Amino acid sequence: MQITLxxxxxxGIFIFSIILFTIWGFNYLKGKNLLTPSNVYYAKYKKVDGxxxxxxxxxxxFKIGVVENISLDExxxxxxxxxxxxxxGISVPYxxxxxxxxxxxxxxxxxxxxxxxxxxxxxxxxxxxxxxxxDFISSLTRQMGPAxxxxxxxxxxxxxxxxxxxAGFDAKxxxxxxxxxxxxxxxxxxxxxxxxxxxQSLNESTNNIRLLSARLLETQKKIDDLISGATTFTDSLxxxxxxxxLDSTVRSLAQITNAINNGEGTLGQLTKNDALYRNLNDxxxxxxxxxxxxxxxxxxxxxVSAFDFGKKVYIDQEGVEKQLTKKDYxxxxxxxxxxxxxDAMKLFGETTVLFKQDKKxxxxxxxxxxxxxxxxxxxxxxxxxxxxxxxxxxxxxLISLAKAFK
Numbered sequence: 001m002q003i004t005l006x007x008x009x010x011x012g013i014f015i016f017s018i019i020l021f022t023i024w025g026f027n028y029l030k031g032k033n034l035l036t037p038s039n040v041y042y043a044k045y046k047k048v049d050g051x052x053x054x055x056x057x058x059x060x061x062f063k064i065g066v067v068e069n070i071s072l073d074e075x076x077x078x079x080x081x082x083x084x085x086x087x088x089g090i091s092v093p094y095x096x097x098x099x100x101x102x103x104x105x106x107x108x109x110x111x112x113x114x115x116x117x118x119x120x121x122x123x124x125x126x127x128x129x130x131x132x133x134x135d136f137i138s139s140l141t142r143q144m145g146p147a148x149x150x151x152x153x154x155x156x157x158x159x160x161x162x163x164x165x166x167a168g169f170d171a172k173x174x175x176x177x178x179x180x181x182x183x184x185x186x187x188x189x190x191x192x193x194x195x196x197x198x199x200q201s202l203n204e205s206t207n208n209i210r211l212l213s214a215r216l217l218e219t220q221k222k223i224d225d226l227i228s229g230a231t232t233f234t235d236s237l238x239x240x241x242x243x244x245x246l247d248s249t250v251r252s253l254a255q256i257t258n259a260i261n262n263g264e265g266t267l268g269q270l271t272k273n274d275a276l277y278r279n280l281n282d283x284x285x286x287x288x289x290x291x292x293x294x295x296x297x298x299x300x301x302x303x304v305s306a307f308d309f310g311k312k313v314y315i316d317q318e319g320v321e322k323q324l325t326k327k328d329y330x331x332x333x334x335x336x337x338x339x340x341x342x343d344a345m346k347l348f349g350e351t352t353v354l355f356k357q358d359k360k361x362x363x364x365x366x367x368x369x370x371x372x373x374x375x376x377x378x379x380x381x382x383x384x385x386x387x388x389x390x391x392x393x394x395x396x397x398l399i400s401l402a403k404a405f406k
Contacts, residue, residue, distance in 0.1 A: 038065070039086050042132040043098040043111070044079045050135075051100065051109035057084050059113045064090050067111065077160075084111060093118040098128040102135035141154065329392045329404055331374035332366035335385050355398050362398055364391070 048070060057065040065086035073079040084098070095116030103110045113128075122128065134142075195202070259265060335348055337360045342354045344363050355362040365381070368374040374390045382388045392404035 039090070039124045040068070041084045041086060041092065041098070042125070042127040043082050043084065043100075044073060044076075044127065045082065045100055046078065046080070047131050047132070048080050048082060048100065048109065050102065050107040051082070051111075055108075055110050057086060057098075057111045057113065058092065060116070061112075064113070082111070086113075092122045092126075092128065094120045094122060096122070096128060097131045099131045099133050107135060107137065126142055157243050158354075179251055184266040201294055329394050329399075330367035330369065331371055332334060332364035332391055332393050332398065333378045333381060334362050334364040334366070334387075334389050334391050334398070335381060336387050337362045355396075357397055362391075364398070 051070065053067055053070060054062045055067045057067065064151065065084055066084045067082055069083040071081050071083075073081050082098075082100075086092070092113065093116045095118050097114045097116075099112050099114055100109055101112060102315075220320065332353065332355075335352065339360060341354075341361050342363070344354070348363065350365075352363040352365060353366065353367075365377060366374065368377070371390075378388055378390045390401065390403060391398045393399065394404075
């Protein structure tokens with residue numbers, strides 16, 4: 001026998017199914033699955049700011065349930081009862097706490113279960129021990145309270161000080177203060193310009209200090225080596241019976257001194273016989289006179305010849321400048337020549353003229369129109385630089401004096 005449902009019955013069954021699905025879907029969106037078995041637990045808090053229904057309940061960071069309902073305690077209006085729905089398989093021991101905490105800085109709350117070590121388990125619909133964890137904003141407010149009080153005190157004192165300063169400032173004092181500020185600004189600007197203009201000099205000074213430090217370290221090493229050598233020398237003297245050697249030397253000096261006092265030998269004659277002293281004195285006076293005459297009349301004695309392919313050239317102080325002036329020669333004092341370029345400022349300590357010829361780099365002082373001036377400067381520089389010499393220059397090239405005087 002076939003059962004035939006009327007159209008009204010089919011519509012009723014369809015509507016009833018829609019209602020059941022809507023109820024299940026609504027609870028599912030709230031985090032409660034009607035098809036999954038669960039346990040219900042309660043917790044009481046003084047306040048639940050930021051906690052709403054369907055907020056998660058976690059265990060070790062894993063979601064195990066949701067907040068189902070939030071209501072005031074009927075017996076205690078100052079307490080809020082929170083109903084939690086946990087999965088059926090989660091066992092909660094006695095002494096476990098339901099901690100209300102903030103999930104983010106905006107104050108959104110959730111509940112985390114902290115399990116105890118007890119063996120006895122809570123039963124369905126038991127009330128758990130509750131704990132309210134301080135959120136970030138509350139903690140920051142509590143910690144900033146003393147700092148805020150101190151800041152208010154500082155602001156009040158600064159206001160008082162500024163009030164006294166303003167009261168003590170007259171028009172003259174204010175103008176002087178403004179002028180002082182302007183002077184400081186001017187000094188700062190001048191200092192900045194000076195540093196910008198002398199940046200290269202400051203860098204060179206820094207490099208010189210660095211080089212000086214390196215040289216001092218090298219000098220210290222040499223001094224250490226010298227001290228070590230002196231120690232070694234002293235030890236060797238001790239090993240060679242230095243005292244006996246010194247005693248023998250003193251006896252020899254005593255014998256020589258006695259011989260001189262007795263008029264023996266050249267030194268003895270010099271101390272005992274004044275004729276030898278007078279002869280030496282006369283020779284010294286004659287030599288002084290000769291040197292003085294040489295300085296006053298160099299033409300009598302100076303007769304230097306230079307050979308260039310068989311042609312003899314004579315140089316004299318009086319005619320050399322006239323001869324070379326007609327040939328447009330200049331004179332340079334060459335301090336040194338090198339196969340590679342060098343830092344002349346660091347090496348010679350003064351500005352030099354660079355000539356590059358014959359695959360060498362010549363560093364010279366000049367130019368000088370007068371040959372005598374160049375020779376005097378060369379004589380002074382020769383005490384420091386052994387290779388110093390006077391050379392002629394014509395058309396940008398250095399020429400030896402022998403070639404220039406041909």
